[in-house]
Amino acid sequence: MERVECIVVGGGLAGLSAAYGLAEAGVEVMVLERGDYSGAKNVTGGRLYLKPIRDIYPELWDEAPFERPVARELVTMMAEGAHTTVEIASDRFTAGAPQSYTVLRARLDQWLAEKVMEKGAMVVPNMKVDELLREDGRVIGIRAGEDEIGADVVVVAEGVLRLLSSAAGLATQPKARHHALGYKEVIELPPGVIEDRWHLNPGEGAAQLFMGECTKGMMGGAFLYTNRESISLGIVVGMEDMRRRRDGTESWQLLDEFKELPQIRPLVAGGTVAEYSAHAIPEGGISQVPRLAGDGYLVAGDAAGFCLNALVTVRGMDFAVAAGHLAAEAIKRAKAAGDFSAAGLASYEGSLRSSFVLRDLETARTIPSFMENPRLFTHYPRAVARLLESVYTVDERPQDGLVKKAWKSVRRDFLNVATVKDAWSARRI
Amino acid sequence: MPMKIDAKLGLDVFKLDKEPHIVIDTEVCNTVCTDDACLYVCPADLYERDDQGRMTVNWEGCLECGTCLICCDPRALSWKYPGGPYGVQYRMS
Incomplete structure (x- = not known):
């Protein structure tokens, strides 16, 4: 059997980050x-929060093929026929070193793979x-078709479906309740049109999330990220909600229906669809993180469940890069000690726990169960849009004063047993 | 008019494998399954029942998201990634 010191399964951001640190x-x-x-x-929404990982490989990011630094954040709450948008444009999102960038994975990952090869990795x-090859419970290498390759340690960065690690008994099979389906179209638009439509300075980008009618009450939402010469427009929908739906709605139709809304049509007008893609998203939070290290292996990236949907911020790629880096550090220590057993690799979990990866996932521990509340995706976005709609409405009847109009709406939609209960359960997130 | 799903898939680069990477145990579909989730969770709309009522999948257009696998509680699917150079190859995404 051919041998190398370390095999990385999966050349995505987690795997490449690990390989970069190891090759270095x-x-x-x-x-x-x-x-x-x-x-x-690979598929992302997508946006990479660079700020948390900028210092990990500081020399690396200056030439990265990012799309646009995100200068404007928008969240749109949708009722039937009425949308309201909250927006924040902040100098601090982009001043000096921007905190996040829109990205397209085929470009970003290929570039990072080049960098990894320059460092000397294959x-x-x-x-x-x-298959992950095991002997006495220890991972000793991999099988790819007829080829078997041995290694001191295997970094399992195989992605969200965990096909290899679950077959090897290292993780459980993914369950619908803990996963969402994300899919999108990349729609080409000229840069000037993108900047006009989202009120951007040249080169800057916007991220827009949509909640409410777009998922017909199912957990999830729509997203829109501006790339250099295209937008990524898509839907995220909880698999459990999607599976239980019995009204004939098919997942792929949600995006078509969304694009046809009179409020959305002008955003995509004149665009040319260039690609259609889909991916599963691990949304189970920290309770679904598998064992992170064992004899001869480490797990990183989506395979480790390192993803955090906190409604307005959606993260995963920064976790992948950070976890890959920490995996490399742990492997370097294990190599120095000549011990690739679970004990020798145990520093990986410890350093993840003191890093933002597991700390932020721990802070967000209750979010996945909080998000199982359907009112979050039906009642609240609708109620906010209706509240604004009511205060902006003028008709032939004598009008209530502004405060009275608003109060009527608030009393109807926000002051009842269900909403008080929701507010109580939200105090922990 | 929204674009047809086939037309969307037609924009993607696929390298066709010689054999399917998804195999359905129709017996399980017809005896154990109660919801036919694969018919409506697949974002590429690849599943359908044929004239004889057997579940089929047009695996050639698979986006490899695994949603059908995760949503199939009766475990009627033998699902693996396409091998070697095959399957969808995203140019952007």
Whole structure:
């Protein structure tokens, strides 16, 4: 059996980040990527929060092929036929070093794979791993078709479906309740049109999330990110809610119906759809994080469930890069000690716990169950839109004063047993 | 008029495998399954019942998201990623 010091399964952000750190330290590392190139099988909404990871590989990011730094954040609450949008445009989102960028994965991951190879790691495309090889409970390598490759340690960055780790008994199979389906269209638009439509300075970007009617009451929402010469427009919908739906709605129709809304049509007008993509999203939070290290292996990225949907901020790629880096650090320590057992690799979990990855997931522990409340995706967005609609409405009848109009709406939609209960359960998030 | 789902899939680059990466145990669909979730959770609309009532999947247009696998409680699907150079190859996303 051929051998290398370290095999990384999956050439996405977690795997490549681990390989970068390892190659830099002179560890012999081989990344196995099943796509034609890194990013070929990846999908993001998407936006990368760079701020949390900028200092991890500080020399790396200046040349990264990001799309646009996000200068404007918008969240749109939708009732039937009426939308209201809250917006924040802040100098502090972009001043100096922008906190986040819109990205397209095929570009970003391919670039990072190049950087990893420059550091001396092998990145092998078109190589699907079929099995994690185990001996006496220890992961000793991988099998890809007829080929078996041995390694001191395997970084399992196989992605959200956990096909290999669940088959090897290292993780449970993904459940609908803990996952969402995300899918999108990349729609090409000229940069000037994008900047006009979202009121952006040249080169700057916007991120817009939508809640309410777009998912027909199911957990989730719609998203829109402006890229350089396109927008990513898509839907996220909880799999459990989608599966239980019996009214004939099919998942893929939600985006078409959304695009046809009179409030959305002008945003996509004149655009050309260039790509259609879909991916599963791990939304179970920290309670669904599997064992992170064992004899001969570490888990990182989506395979580890490192994803955090906190309604207005959605993170995962920054966690992937940070976890990959910490995996590399742990492997370097294990190599120095000559111990790749669970004990030798245990520093990985410890450093994740003191990093933002597990700290932020811990802080958000209750969010996944909070988000199972359907009123979040039906009643509240609708109520906010209706409240604004009512205070802006003028007709032939004698009008209530502004405060009275608003109060009527607030009393009807926000002051009842259900909403008080919701407010009480929200105090922990 | 919204774009047809087939037309959307037509924009993507696919490299066709010689054999399917999704195999359905129709027996399970017809005896254990109660909701036919695959018919409406798939974002590429690839599942349908044929004339004989057997569940089928047009796996050639698969986006490899795994939603059908995760949503199939009766475990009627034998689902793996397409091997080697095959399957969808996103150019942007």
